[in-house]
Amino acid sequence: MVRIKFNGVLLLMVLQIFLVATTTGDETCESDRRLEEQCRFHNYKTVKPLLDYFRQVRNELDQSETKEKQISELNSDLMEKYHEIVRIHETFKKEADLLNEYKNKVINGENDLQLCQNKVDKSESEINSKQNIILKLEEQLSDKSTNIENCQVQLKSLNSSLIEKDENIKALNSRLIEKNENIKRLSENIKNNKEHQKTLELELEKSKSILVKHEKDIQLCRSENNKLNRTSENNREEQKKIQLKLNESETKLTDKVKENQLCQSELDKLTPTTCLPFGKYPGVHELIVSGIGLFNVLCDSQLAGPGWIVIQQRVGGNENFNRDWATYRKGFGSFKSDFFLGLEKLHRITSLQRFELYIHLAARNGSTYNARYDNFKISDEDNGYALSLGKFKGTIVDGIGYFENMKFTTFDHDNDKDDNVNCAAWYESGWWYKFCSNCHLNKIYEDLYWYHFSYISLKEVKMLIRPKEEMKI
Template sequence: MGRIKFNGVLLLMVLQIFLVTTTTGNETCESDQIMKEQCHIHTYKTVKPLLDYIRQVRNELKQGETKENQISKLNSDLMEKYHEIVRIHETFMKEAALLNEYKNKVIKGNNDLQLCQNKVDKSESEISSQQNIILKLGKQLSINYKSTNLENCQFQLKSLNSRLIKKDENIKGFSEIIKNNTEHQKTLELELEKSKSILIKHEQDIQLCRSEMNKLNSTSENIREEQKKIQLQLNESETKLIDKVKENQLCQSKLDKLTPTTCISFRENTGVHQLNVSGIGLFNVLCDSQLAGPGWIVIQQRVGGNENFNRDWATYRKGFGSFESDFFLGLEKIHRITSLQRFELYIHLVAENGSTYNVRYDDFKISDEDNGYALSLSKFNKTIIGDGMIYSGNMKFSTFDHDNDKNDYVNCADIHKNGWWYAYGFDCPLNAPYTYLRWCDDRYTSLKEVKMLIRPKEAMTK
């Protein structure tokens, strides 16, 4: 009996707690305000990297022509934030639906509790009725000693005891149901509070995001205005730059007219002078006016054997050596010079015995690099020695790393340790090692000095 009363009181306390909880919802406003401020701080920390990123984009937009692309990227980021807000709103709607579902479950739990209470009350009423019957039977037993009535009473007593045991078991079951419903109700209330806090935080996030979107939109307008100003400045700078380039081109044109392209302008002034040739620009050459008159450019010189002429293609292309000793002017420079006009070639030879020989070719030039700096010679002017370059005409230049000769078995430049216009290897390379330097005519004259000079053909008529 005491257990039944205790369970009933417990049920009433649970109902009162639930009613108090539902009626004091307004009293949590103060705690919700604190939570709102904390959520605001957390949201600011979350949005702060985005603000820093926007400031960085604003600074970068001021630095060059990539500002428009960065503004487009910023707009794309804003659209992503907008879509994120839409997703958050959808989440809110789902949370609201879940809250309604939790409320329905709570209401259903309350109804179940009320049904259980009704069953308990009914059971207590039945137990009280049965106890009254037992008391009445006890009185009858004390008055009446008849064996038949006693047996009936005993049978009824046993029946009542079994029914009481069954009622106790039912009460235990109902108590477990009430306990489970109470725990489930507490769980639902916790989830409800959690969902409310999440909903408040999301609403604050939406407000902050909307505020930031408004700021970003105004910032984008300012950036566009600044971009227009910068574009105007760039246009002005570009105009000034174009004017400056034109001035430089004009100055360069005047300088080109003042700077000679051959040694003819220096007349009798033998020595190192500067030429200006299209495609190369300014470079130094050795002018010679003593061996065969004024205007000669020395393109190759062997006067001491101090320079190694076994060089690769890149070195022969650029040129090497010293104007004061042995040198080779460079295939690219020779090509650029001889492409301007018609040149003649003069070769000055000094034999080991001191004898001096001179060789002339009326037309001399070499092609560009794509054609292998091929040699073009015409009209050998006969002297007391023969034509030692008869096999080199129309041949491409060869080095140990560029085999352009006609010999299918060996690289003549690699075998003879120098670069030259080789045909089959029977040529007369004036770039040969100093101890093997020869003029390859019918006498194979050994040499100790060689100079190759070129001059515009028109200089002969002046």
Template sequence: MRRIIFNGVLLLMVLQIFLVATTTGDETCESDRKMEEQCRLHNYKTVKPLLDYFRQVRNEIEQSETKENQISELNSDLMEKYHEIVRIHETFMKEAALLNEYKNKVIKGENDLQLCQNKVDKSEFEINSLKEQLTDKSTNLETYQVQLKSFNSRLIEKDENIKRFSENIKNNTEHQKTLEMKLEKSKSIIIKHENDIQLCRSEINELNRTSENIREEQKKIQLKLKESETKLIDKVKENYLCQSKLSPTTCPPFGDYSGVHQLNVSGIGLFNVLCDSQLAGPGWIVIQQRVRGNESFNRDWATYRKGFGSFESGFFLGLEKIHRITSLQRFELYIHLVDLGGSTYNVRYDDFKISDEDNGYALSLGKFDGTIRDSMRYSENMKFTTFDHDNDKDDDNNCAVWNKSGWWYYYCYTSNLNAPYGPNLCWWDTGKVIYPLEVKMLIRPKDVMKK
């Protein structure tokens, strides 16, 4: 609008200038007619641009009016759209409020969902535990079903037994009636027999007197038998002692013959042994003893072959003597251990022997019986090893050098009764190790008391 007003003012100013120019031109033309055509031509040249301009301005005014109409139309459309935008905004605000409400509901729903999920997890855990219980109960149910079948079969058997018992009862009832009839008959017979019994009692009294005399005679006979048995045992002992003087090969198998005794074994001749008839019964030869620890068992092969030590303390009888004795018949081995706390342990093998020197005096044991573990079994079939004769399975070391004693080493041992006092002198038991303070190894013929 301002541009249109400005154009109108400018048009008025141009018209005034045109009028002045025309007036001036008329005066000029009146003064000089000759110049009229020139004036006209000049006026035409002067006015033509203005007319063109006026046309242009009028066209612009017409266009501006058209534009104003368009603008008014646009303004009306704009107002409608504005109102529409307001309505949309109001709708949007309502929807935003609804969205917030829905959002709150969603959050609440998520919280409720989380609670439900927790409940579901708890339910799943309970279901799993119930499944496990159900599995256990199903297992128990199967067991109960098996037991029920067994009970049913037993019940059927019992029903059959009851039927049989019922039949037996009927039979017994009939039999009882028969017996009652017989009893009545027997009573009369018993009365008759009572009279006979009274007659017999007098005869029995006389027989009792005779039986007392017979018992006294039996006692006298038993005393004579005991005397004869004692005399027979004494004769057996005398015969054994006579035989042992000629060729004794083991300790006496009866009586209290503890102490030093002389044996005569083929290949060696006469030599002394220590007999023990108190520790495990009669007839035992002590082949090894450890007491007070004053005897060294770290000896060479020749010394172990011959034997060493004193019967009053520690000693080893000798590998060759043990071989010769155990080769005569079957011997058993008895091992007696006393630990530092005073507890005693006993071990027995029923077929003990060692081979000859050419085979390294290899160890054989037989069956085991004892109050501790069979730890000497680890050494069975092993040759004897000393620091100068390495017969063990350890390729890197000599077990006799390592443990300072001769023994039937494997790699190296689970029992070593010849080692110096300390951790090497031991017997491995289940879950513990026994460290003996006293050791005795004894042998005697198997089943010696039966001979």
């Protein structure tokens, strides 16, 4: 405002000078036309620099007003995005509560099913006992004709009790069918919630992209502000106001980033990080782990109880395990045959809590063995995905404890201790080699065996992990 008043006063002064010069020129020009032309030229040379200066001032004022409008528009956009993220956060909370409710219903349904199954088993045992009694009575009828009437009475009573038991079994079966239908409906609801969860994730990604765009706009405003700083000392007060607005915008942007992080943490709670929540339902399930996001794993509940993640599987020799570092880092293979989950996934999963390693071994002669290690962990890539196993127990001698604390080796990353050869290149497979020993589970399938004091030729190997705290022995 001070600058505008100053420019207005200066404009009036120039106009007065111009009018005085013109009037003087007119009086002089009445005497001589040549003098009149000279006077006009002189006046034009005098006034022109001042008029150019006023044009420059006017342009700077227009530019300053345009910047203020842009900043106000950015602030309004930021407020709208803030309210939108708040609504998304509230939706996340409602969906999480609804999902917990569905989980509780599924658990209650399973308990009811178990009770019904116990009743059915009890009824079947009673029926079997009654049938045994009937057989004994029939044998007694063949031996003693005098007791026929008494046996017939007993048979009638037994038949009536059997009919009642059959009716009870039918009622229990109908209840079991209803419970199964309820479980199916709950499973469909869980699937729908997962689809809705993916939609919310997409909306969250859009919000993040909008925030990045606003950050770029703020950086642009800062650069324009720096230009204004260099052009004039008189704009300092206006620049302070703009800087305050920028600081407010940055504060709001920081709050939005925190809210996005909170939304992401709430989203992470909806998806499990291990196979434990899937209980007795093995197969391929989706997990989420910080640093990786969503990915599929194979859950196993048959070999050693529920809740195990299969991290490596050799069941037919259909996969080539002679892979480079990048492939072992990412993982490869098919859950239906041979596969390796991936070193980075193993590092991220085992960094969450303490895990146990269970190794299932099936020999070619039909025997089966197992080996357990109570503190399985993989370090990060900077430390070579080093192996930690912990204490051993099992139905076979310890075959891989020899590789404790060793880094992973592939044909393009030699981390073993053998100075003469790269063990991964020699055995055509990646592993946590120390020296080129024989007992590693990624080698060529036809030559796969477990070794300590003697060789055990293997036809099937599975490596599984589960949180140590939840383990039931």
